Amino acid sequence: MSPSDHEGLLKGKNVLLTGASRGIGRAIAEAYAKNGARLFIVARTTEKLEEVKESCEKLGSPEVTILEADMLQEDDLAKISEAVKGEVDVLVNNAGMATSGSILEGSPDEAAKLVTMNLIAPMQLTILLAPQLHGHIINISSVAGLHAIKSQSIYCASKWGLTGFSLTCFEDLKEKNVGVTAIFPAYTESSMTDSASFPSDKMIRPEDIAEAALLPFRMSKFACPSEIVVRNAIRP
Numbered sequence: 001m002s003p004s005d006h007e008g009l010l011k012g013k014n015v016l017l018t019g020a021s022r023g024i025g026r027a028i029a030e031a032y033a034k035n036g037a038r039l040f041i042v043a044r045t046t047e048k049l050e051e052v053k054e055s056c057e058k059l060g061s062p063e064v065t066i067l068e069a070d071m072l073q074e075d076d077l078a079k080i081s082e083a084v085k086g087e088v089d090v091l092v093n094n095a096g097m098a099t100s101g102s103i104l105e106g107s108p109d110e111a112a113k114l115v116t117m118n119l120i121a122p123m124q125l126t127i128l129l130a131p132q133l134h135g136h137i138i139n140i141s142s143v144a145g146l147h148a149i150k151s152q153s154i155y156c157a158s159k160w161g162l163t164g165f166s167l168t169c170f171e172d173l174k175e176k177n178v179g180v181t182a183i184f185p186a187y188t189e190s191s192m193t194d195s196a197s198f199p200s201d202k203m204i205r206p207e208d209i210a211e212a213a214l215l216p217f218r219m220s221k222f223a224c225p226s227e228i229v230v231r232n233a234i235r236p
Helices: 023-034 046-059 074-084 108-132 153-172 206-218
Strands: 014-018 038-043 064-068 090-093 136-140 179-185 227-230
Touching (some): 014 108, 038 046, 038 074, 074 108, 108 136, 136 206, 179 206
Parallel strands (some): 014 090, 038 064, 090 136, 179 227
């Protein structure tokens, strides 16, 4: 049993979570379910979301609503906003994508797609929901949003942008008593890191990032972890 089991940290809270069908997103959904959250889970594939819904209901979530959406489509973001109807207490911007390759080999179209997914979409969704939010925003960034990584120029740029957006939102939303936290995982076991040179058996587990995503709710209203960095503890 993990430390977060049955603490009820999110009882009575409505959580909107993007990229919820696998990896870090699914782990956060399940951790929040254990803590009593009502969930709106978003991904492109309903079939995978059905599995997450079933798991979260078994773990204790009183209600799980599936929202099938493509974060690359502005119309879908508007539909998400309309579907939750101002009922969101916690927004978790987790959906993202990764590519690798030197800037000398990159495709402008792929670069635009990656920046849209990792930066523009969470910005747009946050802008749509921020006026009605009354809880917390969690942005899943990456250590690539803190320092340069060879052959990851576009990915780094997108995550650095998300870092800047998140930290500025923290300042902007203080007066609304809305907390904002950016989480910066290093290599984490998921489909996004399948081709990474770092060995998967030494990677951070998605459940570790889910524990980080619970930290803001363990603290008093007088504290907010604006940045949480989770690094690999075992050398490759």
